[in-house]
Amino acid sequence: MIEDFPMQQIINEDGEIVDADALNDISTEKVKSFYYKMLCARMLDKKCVNLQRQGKIGTYVPYEGQEAAQIGSAVALEEGDWIFPTYRDHAATLTFGHSMRNLLLNWRGRPEGNVPPEGVNIFPPGIPIASQLLHATGAAWAEKKHGSDRVSLVYFGDGATSEGDFHEALNFGSVFNIPTIFFNQNNGYAISVPMERQMKTKTIAQKGLAYDMDCLRIDGNDVLAVFAATKASVDRARANQGPTLIEAVTWRYGAHTTADDASKYRDQNESETRRETTDPLLRVQRYLQTQNTWNEDWLKTIEEEITDEIETAIAEMEAYPEPDLRQLFDYVYDRPTWTIQEQVNQHLAVQGEE
């Protein structure tokens, strides 16, 4: 079956062009803008790991290594579309218009972290594995019923394909011809469990066949392949041609979270090797170098620009006002029930107004 699902690439690990036709549609400026976004995501991720070590944020979920998958897919969407991330997809949400400050506040245990800017349709991260897939089909179904051509894109991992919700969402998507892109990031592991123990199939893409759905497998570390495949799927969904399952094959360099020790279940040398081979940023750099459009000064400039942006966002996060108790009580219902109202009053009577 794996032969039926070759891993599609546009540029390979060495930055060489594999699919020249596909590349024709993507300008060098666009490639550079992808690089910029990936670099920004990577620098932010590294920073967050440090912030966690310094105790400035709580347990953090790194995505380093998966930038191409997240960014290549998010840039293929347009205003008014919807995305449904997991806890690991903040490179995607940032790309789709989440504010960096709010994204950081999420890791500081602040509810504002779940709130995207007005008009940007990003759901709070799906934490119970695979549950968000059904929200994505529901929201896109609503778009379709409203007669719009907006679509939804939902992120999920290899491990998520074992939950019933995954299969139920694919089935709904397929039965009702819902404009959803099921974007799987196959990073090889679900915490400690490798793909081979999670499933018998060699690909995730083939699971779409059971639902008679368009399905494909791409090199998730090739941002151009990710962009092109997602864009084509989005176009089909907009044209009412139904959902697509995309398996983006990728790798997380780090541990599952900052609370996890990856060396307990895998050889971390593999990550080190991959940094030199399959890395999503390095390959774009190599490609631009072969095109003679890579420039170290440019890199320096954008690194400085990104550093400023990140430092500003961190300063805003740190200066953010203390959490307000009202956030705990005032948003459970449209209007607090008498039970909650009484509990607030009793709470304040003992604890005092802070």
Place this chain on the structure above:
Amino acid sequence: MVSPAVNTKKMTMIEGVRNAMDEMLKENEDVIILGEDIGVNGGVFRATEGLHEKYGEDRIIDTPISESGIIGNSIGLAANGFRPIAEIQFLGFIYPGFNQLMTHATRLRQRSLGRFTVPVVVRAPYGAGVKAPEIHSDSVESLFTHMPGIKVVVPSNAYDAKGLLIASIDDPDPVMFLEPLRCYRSNRTEVPDGKYTIDIGRASVLKQGDDISVFTWGAMVMDTMKAIETLEEEQNMSCEVIDLRTLYPLDKETISASVQKTGRAAIIHEAPATGGVSNDVISLINDTSFLYLRAPIQRVTGFDTPVPVYSLEQEYLPSAAKIQAAIVNAVNF
């Protein structure tokens, strides 16, 4: 109880849990563990650390991410001779498995008039206060006490955890074994070597007292003991503290005897007030000891809200000030 001849070791609660499983795996080939990341990784809280190497992957089974699969398969395995321990990584992720628990595990015995039974233990860490991400921290023990057909156990220390877990694995019926996250590594108790059991359905009187009976369980045991320590120092009163340990079935004798002695009661729990297990304790006191009461029964609980993100979770958890105020209210009523 511990006989003097048995060696003991100081353990954290997570070590007690592991030690119990180790004893039972050693004793009975039919005991197996199913769960996510419990194999080479030893569980995300290390409850099964070392067990994979010792007992092999046929008995310590890393499953796909599927709570319905874990619990549903445990039912089939149990009905056909095994003694599965199903680990749910966090209680907040048990909901895909709810169908299996509510419609099958709890009633297979009754539906088949005893022909098929479900000796499964479902273990899950739970509770707030460890700065976990969202959804990881709710205390929903009463969702299970409200399921007829399953017993509900909540240890708060290593000694109880080991004895109760062994009893749960030996139990012929399904047991929900809830492990308060905050207790995993926050205290150590002496734990005897080898096999011993603590009866399911027996509370533990942690401290004798005359003025009020304070009932609690799980992580709130630590907070309650601390709150009471300062209260007793500052005010001239003596509190009896009872760790219920089993939430279904409740220990009717211990609860009623204590209230009949003190004439007052307070119940402390992390879970929301509405539908909380405190309500069952109040009913039990009402049924057995109403005429002994000298004050309304007090409750200190979480709010009727989801547990918030971690920057607000300390506000959510019952504070020492609230526990003390409730006790003072009752005693000075």
